Amino acid sequence: MFEQLVGKLPVGIGIVDESFKVVYLNDFFLDRLPHNMRDCYKETPVVELFQGQGKFLKRRLKSVFVLQHPSFSYWEQRPHIFPFKSSRPITGEETQMYQNMEILPIKDKNTGQKLACIFLQDVTAQASYFRAQQKLSEALKKEHEAQKKLIRKLDTAQSQLIQAEKMASTGQLAAGIAHEINNPIGFVSANLNTLEQYATHLIAICDGVKGQLEHFTDELKEQIDALFESNHYDLLKDDITELIAESTDGLTRVKDIVENLKNFSLETTEGVQIVDICAVCHQLITLISAQYSTPQYKFECELEKVEVMGNPGPLKQALMNVMINAAQAIEDRGFIKLTVLDSPTLVTIKILDSGCGIPTRHLKRVFEPFFTTKPEGQGQGLGLSVAYTAIEQHQGKISISSKEAKGTVVEITIPKQPAAQPPSSEDNEENKENETENSQTA
Amino acid sequence: MSIVLPLDEEQRDALQELLNISMGQAANSLAQLIETKIDISIPKISAVTPTQLYSLLFETEDAFYTRQSFLGDVHGEVMSVLSQAGLSEVATLMDYDEPLSKEDIQEIILELCNILAGACLAGLSDQLELTTNLNMPTLFLPDKANFDELQWQHSLVMEVQFIIAISSFSMRVVFCLDDESLARMKDTLDELLA
Numbered sequence: 001m002f003e004q005l006v007g008k009l010p011v012g013i014g015i016v017d018e019s020f021k022v023v024y025l026n027d028f029f030l031d032r033l034p035h036n037m038r039d040c041y042k043e044t045p046v047v048e049l050f051q052g053q054g055k056f057l058k059r060r061l062k063s064v065f066v067l068q069h070p071s072f073s074y075w076e077q078r079p080h081i082f083p084f085k086s087s088r089p090i091t092g093e094e095t096q097m098y099q100n101m102e103i104l105p106i107k108d109k110n111t112g113q114k115l116a117c118i119f120l121q122d123v124t125a126q127a128s129y130f131r132a133q134q135k136l137s138e139a140l141k142k143e144h145e146a147q148k149k150l151i152r153k154l155d156t157a158q159s160q161l162i163q164a165e166k167m168a169s170t171g172q173l174a175a176g177i178a179h180e181i182n183n184p185i186g187f188v189s190a191n192l193n194t195l196e197q198y199a200t201h202l203i204a205i206c207d208g209v210k211g212q213l214e215h216f217t218d219e220l221k222e223q224i225d226a227l228f229e230s231n232h233y234d235l236l237k238d239d240i241t242e243l244i245a246e247s248t249d250g251l252t253r254v255k256d257i258v259e260n261l262k263n264f265s266l267e268t269t270e271g272v273q274i275v276d277i278c279a280v281c282h283q284l285i286t287l288i289s290a291q292y293s294t295p296q297y298k299f300e301c302e303l304e305k306v307e308v309m310g311n312p313g314p315l316k317q318a319l320m321n322v323m324i325n326a327a328q329a330i331e332d333r334g335f336i337k338l339t340v341l342d343s344p345t346l347v348t349i350k351i352l353d354s355g356c357g358i359p360t361r362h363l364k365r366v367f368e369p370f371f372t373t374k375p376e377g378q379g380q381g382l383g384l385s386v387a388y389t390a391i392e393q394h395q396g397k398i399s400i401s402s403k404e405a406k407g408t409v410v411e412i413t414i415p416k417q418p419a420a421q422p423p424s425s426e427d428n429e430e431n432k433e434n435e436t437e438n439s440q441t442a
Numbered sequence: 443m444s445i446v447l448p449l450d451e452e453q454r455d456a457l458q459e460l461l462n463i464s465m466g467q468a469a470n471s472l473a474q475l476i477e478t479k480i481d482i483s484i485p486k487i488s489a490v491t492p493t494q495l496y497s498l499l500f501e502t503e504d505a506f507y508t509r510q511s512f513l514g515d516v517h518g519e520v521m522s523v524l525s526q527a528g529l530s531e532v533a534t535l536m537d538y539d540e541p542l543s544k545e546d547i548q549e550i551i552l553e554l555c556n557i558l559a560g561a562c563l564a565g566l567s568d569q570l571e572l573t574t575n576l577n578m579p580t581l582f583l584p585d586k587a588n589f590d591e592l593q594w595q596h597s598l599v600m601e602v603q604f605i606i607a608i609s610s611f612s613m614r615v616v617f618c619l620d621d622e623s624l625a626r627m628k629d630t631l632d633e634l635l636a
Contacts, residue, residue: 059537063553067475068564070556071553072553072579073549077546078545
């Protein structure tokens with residue numbers, strides 16, 4: 001009865017002797033033997049009967065015989081010890097059987113002979129399930145990674161939007177303030193003009209009185225002299241014109257700055273129109289020198305006017321951002337030079353500064369949005385990226401070269417007449433040719 | 443709920459001696475199998491809390507861990523800590539071909555632990571005339587958090603270190619017994635001493 005039971009057990013049971021020869025195999029093993037071997041398996045070395053992992057099997061059997069201690073093997077490390085097919089040859093996903101093996105030392109009750117009992121468990125279903133799970137978890141992990149990436153992108157996009165929003169509202173604010181300032185500036189400057197006239201009149205009156213002094217009585221003369229004296233007339237006369245002239249000057253500058261500010265903030269939505277690059281450069285210099293007074297500003301252009309078709313707002317913004325960078329690069333002393341070069345189809349603007357320069361490792365990244373070397377909160381790292389976008393919009397090119405501690409040159413090239421259609425490859429080639437020409441002339 | 447059952451001086455000495463013998467047998471078994479000399483440390487016997495057990499296991503850096511439970515007259519677990527260094531020399535001794543795959547390494551670790559833990563346990567149970575059956579070993583990564591949540595407060599721990607002379611490989615085997623088994627072992631020790 002036990003013989004039958006052992007034979008039919010759903011696990012493989014095999015017994016081998018110390019020379020690794022097979023003593024007994026149950027049905028689990030026998031069913032998987034070639035037909036002709038079923039009756040003559042006894043006394044055959046187990047490694048001959050089941051080829052494949054012979055070396056491993058021998059080693060394990062040896063260890064069991066030597067140590068008289070069970071040995072284990074798992075499908076995770078060694079899936080197919082016995083070369084058996086999956087028990088579902090038709091419908092199963094796996095072609096080979098996954099096995100867990102245990103070898104136990106036993107002894108023949110009658111002879112006392114040392115034997116080893118091999119238990120073989122078919123764990124194909126488990127293994128297959130486990131592997132499916134693993135695949136699933138890997139797929140999940142991948143998806144998770146992808147989502148993470150997407151979230152990061154969204155985050156960046158969101159902060160970019162916020163930034164853009166901020167910039168827009170700052171511009172509006174500036175425009176509003178500029179408008180508000182314009183009113184008082186209007187009447188202050190009108191009043192100052194009148195004041196100047198009045199001052200001239202007053203001085204004329206006083207001078208007239210002084211001229212008529214001879215004809216007055218001594219007493220009156222003395223009194224008038226004392227009056228002039230006590231009010232420091234001579235000093236007052238000299239100073240008043242100067243003061244008024246200076247104030248007028250100052251006021252003109254304030255007007256200029258406000259005007260420029262308005263230009264920069266209001267024109268963002270304007271369409272394509274003729275832009276005079278020279279005038280823009282002058283405006284910029286006025287505007288920026290007001291804030292950054294350390295560098296010397298120079299402007300060079302052979303012509304009075306260089307005109308391009310473009311969107312004034314973004315163009316000015318681009319030039320301004322580059323200029324601000326240049327101005328910030330100069331700490332103690334230095335200069336910023338703007339050069340405008342004109343050619344039949346292109347305009348090249350060079351902005352050169354003698355500032356601190358950009359380290360080579362940063363040079364590649366300066367046009368990246370949010371790349372900044374400034375301490376946190378002091379710069380958004382958007383200046384050059386905005387400039388880049390604006391110049392791209394004008395089908396132009398912006399390039400930067402720099403040497404640390406020497407200075408930086410930013411070269412912007414824009415076509416005078418942008419192609420109406422999106423540039424085809426032909427146009428691009430033309431542009432390139434023109435550029436090379438241009439750089440040669442430059 | 444669990445009260446430590448401290449071993450008295452005599453019991454402790456007896457256990458120490460038994461451990462010495464069984465560990466020696468274990469080292470011998472392994473030495474026989476891989477045909478090389480193996481040194482063993484003097485077994486340490488102590489009572490530990492889960493946290494202490496954790497730090498005991500983590501004394502070795504860059505290690506592999508396995509655990510294996512045993513049932514029978516006494517119940518408990520064997521945990522093994524194997525150094526990563528020197529494993530490839532041992533693999534060669536065990537007749538594995540270079541280069542070792544991840545699966546090879548796992549297999550070697552499991553086999554080494556099985557041999558050593560098995561031999562130690564067999565030796566010890568033989569001398570105490572107890573029957574024990576060792577279950578299959580599994581790889582194990584001790585997690586501090588899990589150790590803090592363990593339900594027992596104290597456990598008897600027997601620890602021994604095996605060093606393979608020709609390589610930098612070393613391995614520690616830590617036996618832990620549950621309360622009931624400890625009481626049982628105490629009785630057995632008393633019988634032996636009587």
